[in-house]
Amino acid sequence: MKISIASRKPRNPMVAPAHFRRAGTHQPRGGAPRQQSRRALRRELDQLTRIKHSP
Numbered sequence: 001m002k003i004s005i006a007s008r009k010p011r012n013p014m015v016a017p018a019h020f021r022r023a024g025t026h027q028p029r030g031g032a033p034r035q036q037s038r039r040a041l042r043r044e045l046d047q048l049t050r051i052k053h054s055p
Helices: 015-020 031-053
Strands: none
Touching: none
């Protein structure tokens, strides 16, 4: 009498490489800091122009 065991569902082949790569960093790409620096520069320039034109 033979015993047969049903095979499991095959694993996803993309999971292992993703684990090795740590599946990417979860950090802002660079757009947010760039926008923040642009806003800060705009604020500084606005303050400078206000000082020049004040009576």
